[in-house]
Amino acid sequence: MTDKLVSQLQSHVPNIDLKLISQGAEALVFETTTHPYSSSPSLRNASQFIIKYRPPKPYRHPKIDAQITKQRTSGEAKFMYKLSKLAIPCPSLISCDFSHGIIWMEHLGKNLPNGNISSLKNWLWYLEKSSDTEARCSGDDVQQLCFEVGKLIGRLHLNDMIHGDLTSSNIILEEQDSVWAPALIDFGLSSFSGLPEDKAVDLYVLERAVDSTHSDFAQSYNAWILQGYEAAHELKRFKKFGKKKHLETIKRLEEVRLRGRKRSMLG
Missing domain, CATH: 3.30.200.20 (Phosphorylase Kinase; domain 1)
Incomplete structure:
Protein backbone atom coordinates (compact mmCIF):
# COMPACT_ATOMS: atom_id res chain seq x y z
CA MET A 1 0.00 0.00 0.00
CA HIS A 107 13.83 20.51 6.85
CA LEU A 108 14.34 21.55 10.47
CA GLY A 109 16.38 19.77 13.11
CA LYS A 110 19.61 17.79 13.14
CA ASN A 111 20.47 14.34 14.39
CA LEU A 112 21.30 13.75 18.03
CA PRO A 113 24.27 11.54 19.01
CA ASN A 114 21.87 8.55 19.18
CA GLY A 115 20.83 9.12 15.55
CA ASN A 116 17.33 10.44 16.24
CA ILE A 117 16.16 13.79 14.90
CA SER A 118 16.30 16.53 17.52
CA SER A 119 12.67 16.82 18.56
CA LEU A 120 11.94 17.85 22.14
CA LYS A 121 10.80 14.27 22.83
CA ASN A 122 13.94 12.66 21.47
CA TRP A 123 16.26 15.14 23.18
CA LEU A 124 14.60 14.57 26.55
CA TRP A 125 14.69 10.82 25.99
CA TYR A 126 18.40 11.08 25.19
CA LEU A 127 19.03 12.92 28.46
CA GLU A 128 16.81 10.59 30.46
CA LYS A 129 18.86 7.59 29.32
CA SER A 130 22.20 9.20 30.17
CA SER A 131 24.38 8.08 33.05
CA ASP A 132 23.71 11.20 35.14
CA THR A 133 19.99 11.41 34.38
CA GLU A 134 18.86 13.27 37.48
CA ALA A 135 21.42 16.05 37.13
CA ARG A 136 20.96 16.52 33.39
CA CYS A 137 17.14 16.45 33.38
CA SER A 138 16.92 18.87 36.30
CA GLY A 139 19.61 21.21 35.02
CA ASP A 140 19.45 24.79 33.85
CA ASP A 141 19.66 23.78 30.18
CA VAL A 142 16.47 21.72 30.35
CA GLN A 143 14.69 24.29 32.46
CA GLN A 144 15.59 27.07 30.02
CA LEU A 145 14.52 25.04 26.99
CA CYS A 146 11.15 24.15 28.53
CA PHE A 147 10.74 27.82 29.41
CA GLU A 148 11.43 28.78 25.78
CA VAL A 149 8.93 26.16 24.58
CA GLY A 150 6.31 27.79 26.80
CA LYS A 151 7.15 31.24 25.46
CA LEU A 152 6.85 29.93 21.91
CA ILE A 153 3.38 28.50 22.57
CA GLY A 154 2.43 31.73 24.33
CA ARG A 155 3.35 33.77 21.25
CA LEU A 156 1.31 31.39 19.12
CA HIS A 157 -1.78 31.77 21.30
CA LEU A 158 -1.43 35.53 21.69
CA ASN A 159 -1.88 35.70 17.92
CA ASP A 160 -5.01 33.50 18.22
CA MET A 161 -3.36 30.57 16.49
CA ILE A 162 -3.99 27.01 17.67
CA HIS A 163 -1.57 24.21 16.82
CA GLY A 164 -4.09 21.41 17.31
CA ASP A 165 -1.54 18.61 17.86
CA LEU A 166 0.98 19.94 20.37
CA THR A 167 3.20 17.05 21.36
CA SER A 168 6.89 16.91 22.21
CA SER A 169 7.37 15.21 18.80
CA ASN A 170 6.05 18.29 17.00
CA ILE A 171 8.52 20.63 18.69
CA ILE A 172 11.80 20.50 16.78
CA LEU A 173 15.05 21.82 18.24
CA GLU A 174 17.39 24.00 16.22
CA GLU A 175 20.89 24.78 17.44
CA GLN A 176 21.51 28.54 17.67
CA ASP A 177 24.79 29.82 19.12
CA SER A 178 25.39 26.41 20.77
CA VAL A 179 21.97 26.56 22.47
CA TRP A 180 18.84 24.62 21.53
CA ALA A 181 15.91 26.74 20.35
CA PRO A 182 12.41 25.30 19.75
CA ALA A 183 10.42 25.46 16.51
CA LEU A 184 6.97 24.12 15.64
CA ILE A 185 6.11 21.60 12.92
CA ASP A 186 3.06 19.68 11.64
CA PHE A 187 0.10 22.01 11.29
CA GLY A 188 -2.38 19.57 9.79
CA LEU A 189 -4.85 20.20 12.64
CA SER A 190 -4.11 23.90 13.10
CA SER A 191 -6.77 26.58 13.31
CA PHE A 192 -7.37 30.20 14.25
CA SER A 193 -9.23 30.90 17.47
CA GLY A 194 -9.27 33.44 20.25
CA LEU A 195 -11.22 31.17 22.61
CA PRO A 196 -9.51 30.32 25.92
CA GLU A 197 -10.98 26.80 25.62
CA ASP A 198 -9.07 26.07 22.40
CA LYS A 199 -5.83 27.42 23.83
CA ALA A 200 -6.31 25.43 27.02
CA VAL A 201 -6.88 22.22 25.05
CA ASP A 202 -3.65 22.92 23.13
CA LEU A 203 -1.77 23.19 26.43
CA TYR A 204 -3.49 20.12 27.85
CA VAL A 205 -2.54 17.99 24.84
CA LEU A 206 1.12 18.92 25.33
CA GLU A 207 0.87 18.36 29.07
CA ARG A 208 -0.55 14.86 28.56
CA ALA A 209 2.07 14.09 25.92
CA VAL A 210 4.86 15.06 28.32
CA ASP A 211 3.22 13.04 31.12
CA SER A 212 3.06 9.92 28.97
CA THR A 213 6.52 10.07 27.37
CA HIS A 214 8.60 11.66 30.15
CA SER A 215 6.78 10.53 33.28
CA ASP A 216 9.76 10.67 35.68
CA PHE A 217 10.36 14.39 35.13
CA ALA A 218 7.00 15.47 33.64
CA GLN A 219 5.96 17.58 36.61
CA SER A 220 9.06 19.75 36.34
CA TYR A 221 8.95 19.95 32.52
CA ASN A 222 5.30 21.02 32.48
CA ALA A 223 5.81 23.56 35.27
CA TRP A 224 8.71 25.17 33.37
CA ILE A 225 6.68 25.23 30.14
CA LEU A 226 3.82 27.04 31.89
CA GLN A 227 6.28 29.53 33.39
CA GLY A 228 7.47 30.37 29.88
CA TYR A 229 3.88 30.55 28.67
CA GLU A 230 3.10 33.14 31.35
CA ALA A 231 6.27 35.09 30.55
CA ALA A 232 5.18 35.44 26.90
CA HIS A 233 1.97 37.12 28.05
CA GLU A 234 3.98 39.60 30.11
CA LEU A 235 5.99 40.93 27.16
CA LYS A 236 5.68 44.69 26.76
CA ARG A 237 3.91 44.54 23.40
CA PHE A 238 1.14 42.39 24.91
CA LYS A 239 0.90 44.39 28.15
CA LYS A 240 -2.62 45.73 27.54
CA PHE A 241 -4.30 42.34 27.25
CA GLY A 242 -1.66 39.67 27.90
CA LYS A 243 -2.30 39.14 31.62
CA LYS A 244 -6.06 38.90 31.10
CA LYS A 245 -5.69 36.37 28.28
CA HIS A 246 -3.26 34.30 30.34
CA LEU A 247 -5.58 34.14 33.34
CA GLU A 248 -8.52 33.16 31.12
CA THR A 249 -6.56 30.36 29.46
CA ILE A 250 -5.08 28.95 32.70
CA LYS A 251 -8.50 28.98 34.37
CA ARG A 252 -9.90 27.05 31.42
CA LEU A 253 -6.91 24.68 31.50
CA GLU A 254 -7.84 23.71 35.05
CA GLU A 255 -11.36 22.90 33.84
CA VAL A 256 -10.01 20.86 30.92
CA ARG A 257 -7.77 18.90 33.31
CA LEU A 258 -10.77 18.16 35.51
CA ARG A 259 -12.76 16.87 32.53
CA GLY A 260 -9.79 14.72 31.53
CA ARG A 261 -9.53 13.19 35.01
CA LYS A 262 -13.25 12.42 35.04
CA ARG A 263 -12.99 10.66 31.68
CA SER A 264 -10.05 8.63 33.00
CA MET A 265 -12.02 7.56 36.06
CA LEU A 266 -15.02 6.55 33.98
CA GLY A 267 -12.84 4.69 31.47
Whole structure:
Protein backbone atom coordinates (compact mmCIF):
# COMPACT_ATOMS: atom_id res chain seq x y z
CA MET A 1 0.00 0.00 0.00
CA THR A 2 2.82 2.39 0.91
CA ASP A 3 4.58 1.70 -2.42
CA LYS A 4 1.39 2.68 -4.21
CA LEU A 5 1.19 5.96 -2.31
CA VAL A 6 4.83 6.72 -3.05
CA SER A 7 4.17 6.06 -6.75
CA GLN A 8 1.23 8.47 -6.61
CA LEU A 9 3.46 11.21 -5.22
CA GLN A 10 6.20 10.48 -7.77
CA SER A 11 3.68 10.98 -10.56
CA HIS A 12 3.30 14.58 -9.33
CA VAL A 13 7.00 15.20 -8.56
CA PRO A 14 8.87 13.01 -11.07
CA ASN A 15 12.60 12.32 -10.84
CA ILE A 16 12.77 13.38 -7.19
CA ASP A 17 14.58 11.34 -4.55
CA LEU A 18 12.19 10.43 -1.75
CA LYS A 19 12.71 8.81 1.64
CA LEU A 20 9.60 8.08 3.70
CA ILE A 21 10.18 9.20 7.31
CA SER A 22 6.66 9.35 8.72
CA GLN A 23 3.21 8.03 7.87
CA GLY A 24 -0.02 9.06 9.57
CA ALA A 25 -3.72 8.72 8.88
CA GLU A 26 -3.80 12.07 7.12
CA ALA A 27 -0.48 12.38 5.32
CA LEU A 28 2.93 10.95 4.49
CA VAL A 29 6.14 12.85 5.16
CA PHE A 30 9.19 12.40 2.94
CA GLU A 31 12.76 13.60 3.10
CA THR A 32 14.44 14.74 -0.11
CA THR A 33 17.72 16.36 -1.11
CA THR A 34 16.10 18.08 -4.07
CA HIS A 35 14.96 21.70 -4.13
CA PRO A 36 12.20 22.28 -6.70
CA TYR A 37 13.60 25.53 -8.13
CA SER A 38 17.27 25.92 -7.27
CA SER A 39 20.42 23.84 -7.24
CA SER A 40 21.94 26.14 -4.60
CA PRO A 41 19.16 27.16 -2.18
CA SER A 42 19.87 29.62 0.62
CA LEU A 43 17.81 28.10 3.42
CA ARG A 44 19.31 27.32 6.82
CA ASN A 45 19.55 23.60 6.15
CA ALA A 46 19.83 23.55 2.37
CA SER A 47 20.90 19.94 1.96
CA GLN A 48 17.58 18.37 2.94
CA PHE A 49 13.91 19.23 2.51
CA ILE A 50 10.55 17.85 3.54
CA ILE A 51 7.65 16.95 1.27
CA LYS A 52 4.31 16.43 3.01
CA TYR A 53 1.78 14.58 0.89
CA ARG A 54 -1.93 14.06 1.49
CA PRO A 55 -2.84 11.08 -0.71
CA PRO A 56 -6.37 10.52 -2.08
CA LYS A 57 -8.71 8.73 0.32
CA PRO A 58 -10.50 5.91 -1.55
CA TYR A 59 -13.34 5.80 0.99
CA ARG A 60 -14.44 9.35 0.04
CA HIS A 61 -16.20 10.47 -3.11
CA PRO A 62 -13.46 11.73 -5.49
CA LYS A 63 -14.90 15.24 -5.80
CA ILE A 64 -15.39 15.60 -2.05
CA ASP A 65 -11.94 14.14 -1.40
CA ALA A 66 -10.32 16.59 -3.83
CA GLN A 67 -12.06 19.52 -2.15
CA ILE A 68 -11.07 18.40 1.37
CA THR A 69 -7.46 17.80 0.29
CA LYS A 70 -7.22 21.23 -1.31
CA GLN A 71 -8.78 23.00 1.69
CA ARG A 72 -6.61 21.26 4.27
CA THR A 73 -3.39 21.67 2.32
CA SER A 74 -3.99 25.37 1.63
CA GLY A 75 -5.09 25.92 5.22
CA GLU A 76 -1.89 24.39 6.56
CA ALA A 77 0.25 26.43 4.16
CA LYS A 78 -1.54 29.67 5.11
CA PHE A 79 -0.99 28.89 8.79
CA MET A 80 2.73 28.35 8.18
CA TYR A 81 2.95 31.54 6.13
CA LYS A 82 1.39 33.57 8.95
CA LEU A 83 3.80 32.01 11.44
CA SER A 84 6.75 33.07 9.31
CA LYS A 85 5.34 36.62 9.04
CA LEU A 86 5.13 36.73 12.84
CA ALA A 87 8.69 35.36 13.14
CA ILE A 88 7.42 32.33 15.05
CA PRO A 89 9.91 29.52 14.26
CA CYS A 90 8.58 26.92 11.83
CA PRO A 91 9.72 25.40 8.51
CA SER A 92 9.92 27.81 5.59
CA LEU A 93 7.52 27.11 2.76
CA ILE A 94 9.17 26.29 -0.56
CA SER A 95 6.42 25.10 -2.87
CA CYS A 96 2.77 24.01 -2.69
CA ASP A 97 0.46 21.99 -4.92
CA PHE A 98 -2.90 22.35 -3.20
CA SER A 99 -4.85 20.23 -5.69
CA HIS A 100 -2.57 17.23 -5.14
CA GLY A 101 -2.06 17.78 -1.41
CA ILE A 102 1.68 18.58 -1.54
CA ILE A 103 3.67 20.97 0.64
CA TRP A 104 7.42 21.26 0.02
CA MET A 105 9.21 22.85 2.95
CA GLU A 106 12.44 23.39 4.80
CA HIS A 107 13.83 20.51 6.85
CA LEU A 108 14.34 21.55 10.47
CA GLY A 109 16.38 19.77 13.11
CA LYS A 110 19.61 17.79 13.14
CA ASN A 111 20.47 14.34 14.39
CA LEU A 112 21.30 13.75 18.03
CA PRO A 113 24.27 11.54 19.01
CA ASN A 114 21.87 8.55 19.18
CA GLY A 115 20.83 9.12 15.55
CA ASN A 116 17.33 10.44 16.24
CA ILE A 117 16.16 13.79 14.90
CA SER A 118 16.30 16.53 17.52
CA SER A 119 12.67 16.82 18.56
CA LEU A 120 11.94 17.85 22.14
CA LYS A 121 10.80 14.27 22.83
CA ASN A 122 13.94 12.66 21.47
CA TRP A 123 16.26 15.14 23.18
CA LEU A 124 14.60 14.57 26.55
CA TRP A 125 14.69 10.82 25.99
CA TYR A 126 18.40 11.08 25.19
CA LEU A 127 19.03 12.92 28.46
CA GLU A 128 16.81 10.59 30.46
CA LYS A 129 18.86 7.59 29.32
CA SER A 130 22.20 9.20 30.17
CA SER A 131 24.38 8.08 33.05
CA ASP A 132 23.71 11.20 35.14
CA THR A 133 19.99 11.41 34.38
CA GLU A 134 18.86 13.27 37.48
CA ALA A 135 21.42 16.05 37.13
CA ARG A 136 20.96 16.52 33.39
CA CYS A 137 17.14 16.45 33.38
CA SER A 138 16.92 18.87 36.30
CA GLY A 139 19.61 21.21 35.02
CA ASP A 140 19.45 24.79 33.85
CA ASP A 141 19.66 23.78 30.18
CA VAL A 142 16.47 21.72 30.35
CA GLN A 143 14.69 24.29 32.46
CA GLN A 144 15.59 27.07 30.02
CA LEU A 145 14.52 25.04 26.99
CA CYS A 146 11.15 24.15 28.53
CA PHE A 147 10.74 27.82 29.41
CA GLU A 148 11.43 28.78 25.78
CA VAL A 149 8.93 26.16 24.58
CA GLY A 150 6.31 27.79 26.80
CA LYS A 151 7.15 31.24 25.46
CA LEU A 152 6.85 29.93 21.91
CA ILE A 153 3.38 28.50 22.57
CA GLY A 154 2.43 31.73 24.33
CA ARG A 155 3.35 33.77 21.25
CA LEU A 156 1.31 31.39 19.12
CA HIS A 157 -1.78 31.77 21.30
CA LEU A 158 -1.43 35.53 21.69
CA ASN A 159 -1.88 35.70 17.92
CA ASP A 160 -5.01 33.50 18.22
CA MET A 161 -3.36 30.57 16.49
CA ILE A 162 -3.99 27.01 17.67
CA HIS A 163 -1.57 24.21 16.82
CA GLY A 164 -4.09 21.41 17.31
CA ASP A 165 -1.54 18.61 17.86
CA LEU A 166 0.98 19.94 20.37
CA THR A 167 3.20 17.05 21.36
CA SER A 168 6.89 16.91 22.21
CA SER A 169 7.37 15.21 18.80
CA ASN A 170 6.05 18.29 17.00
CA ILE A 171 8.52 20.63 18.69
CA ILE A 172 11.80 20.50 16.78
CA LEU A 173 15.05 21.82 18.24
CA GLU A 174 17.39 24.00 16.22
CA GLU A 175 20.89 24.78 17.44
CA GLN A 176 21.51 28.54 17.67
CA ASP A 177 24.79 29.82 19.12
CA SER A 178 25.39 26.41 20.77
CA VAL A 179 21.97 26.56 22.47
CA TRP A 180 18.84 24.62 21.53
CA ALA A 181 15.91 26.74 20.35
CA PRO A 182 12.41 25.30 19.75
CA ALA A 183 10.42 25.46 16.51
CA LEU A 184 6.97 24.12 15.64
CA ILE A 185 6.11 21.60 12.92
CA ASP A 186 3.06 19.68 11.64
CA PHE A 187 0.10 22.01 11.29
CA GLY A 188 -2.38 19.57 9.79
CA LEU A 189 -4.85 20.20 12.64
CA SER A 190 -4.11 23.90 13.10
CA SER A 191 -6.77 26.58 13.31
CA PHE A 192 -7.37 30.20 14.25
CA SER A 193 -9.23 30.90 17.47
CA GLY A 194 -9.27 33.44 20.25
CA LEU A 195 -11.22 31.17 22.61
CA PRO A 196 -9.51 30.32 25.92
CA GLU A 197 -10.98 26.80 25.62
CA ASP A 198 -9.07 26.07 22.40
CA LYS A 199 -5.83 27.42 23.83
CA ALA A 200 -6.31 25.43 27.02
CA VAL A 201 -6.88 22.22 25.05
CA ASP A 202 -3.65 22.92 23.13
CA LEU A 203 -1.77 23.19 26.43
CA TYR A 204 -3.49 20.12 27.85
CA VAL A 205 -2.54 17.99 24.84
CA LEU A 206 1.12 18.92 25.33
CA GLU A 207 0.87 18.36 29.07
CA ARG A 208 -0.55 14.86 28.56
CA ALA A 209 2.07 14.09 25.92
CA VAL A 210 4.86 15.06 28.32
CA ASP A 211 3.22 13.04 31.12
CA SER A 212 3.06 9.92 28.97
CA THR A 213 6.52 10.07 27.37
CA HIS A 214 8.60 11.66 30.15
CA SER A 215 6.78 10.53 33.28
CA ASP A 216 9.76 10.67 35.68
CA PHE A 217 10.36 14.39 35.13
CA ALA A 218 7.00 15.47 33.64
CA GLN A 219 5.96 17.58 36.61
CA SER A 220 9.06 19.75 36.34
CA TYR A 221 8.95 19.95 32.52
CA ASN A 222 5.30 21.02 32.48
CA ALA A 223 5.81 23.56 35.27
CA TRP A 224 8.71 25.17 33.37
CA ILE A 225 6.68 25.23 30.14
CA LEU A 226 3.82 27.04 31.89
CA GLN A 227 6.28 29.53 33.39
CA GLY A 228 7.47 30.37 29.88
CA TYR A 229 3.88 30.55 28.67
CA GLU A 230 3.10 33.14 31.35
CA ALA A 231 6.27 35.09 30.55
CA ALA A 232 5.18 35.44 26.90
CA HIS A 233 1.97 37.12 28.05
CA GLU A 234 3.98 39.60 30.11
CA LEU A 235 5.99 40.93 27.16
CA LYS A 236 5.68 44.69 26.76
CA ARG A 237 3.91 44.54 23.40
CA PHE A 238 1.14 42.39 24.91
CA LYS A 239 0.90 44.39 28.15
CA LYS A 240 -2.62 45.73 27.54
CA PHE A 241 -4.30 42.34 27.25
CA GLY A 242 -1.66 39.67 27.90
CA LYS A 243 -2.30 39.14 31.62
CA LYS A 244 -6.06 38.90 31.10
CA LYS A 245 -5.69 36.37 28.28
CA HIS A 246 -3.26 34.30 30.34
CA LEU A 247 -5.58 34.14 33.34
CA GLU A 248 -8.52 33.16 31.12
CA THR A 249 -6.56 30.36 29.46
CA ILE A 250 -5.08 28.95 32.70
CA LYS A 251 -8.50 28.98 34.37
CA ARG A 252 -9.90 27.05 31.42
CA LEU A 253 -6.91 24.68 31.50
CA GLU A 254 -7.84 23.71 35.05
CA GLU A 255 -11.36 22.90 33.84
CA VAL A 256 -10.01 20.86 30.92
CA ARG A 257 -7.77 18.90 33.31
CA LEU A 258 -10.77 18.16 35.51
CA ARG A 259 -12.76 16.87 32.53
CA GLY A 260 -9.79 14.72 31.53
CA ARG A 261 -9.53 13.19 35.01
CA LYS A 262 -13.25 12.42 35.04
CA ARG A 263 -12.99 10.66 31.68
CA SER A 264 -10.05 8.63 33.00
CA MET A 265 -12.02 7.56 36.06
CA LEU A 266 -15.02 6.55 33.98
CA GLY A 267 -12.84 4.69 31.47
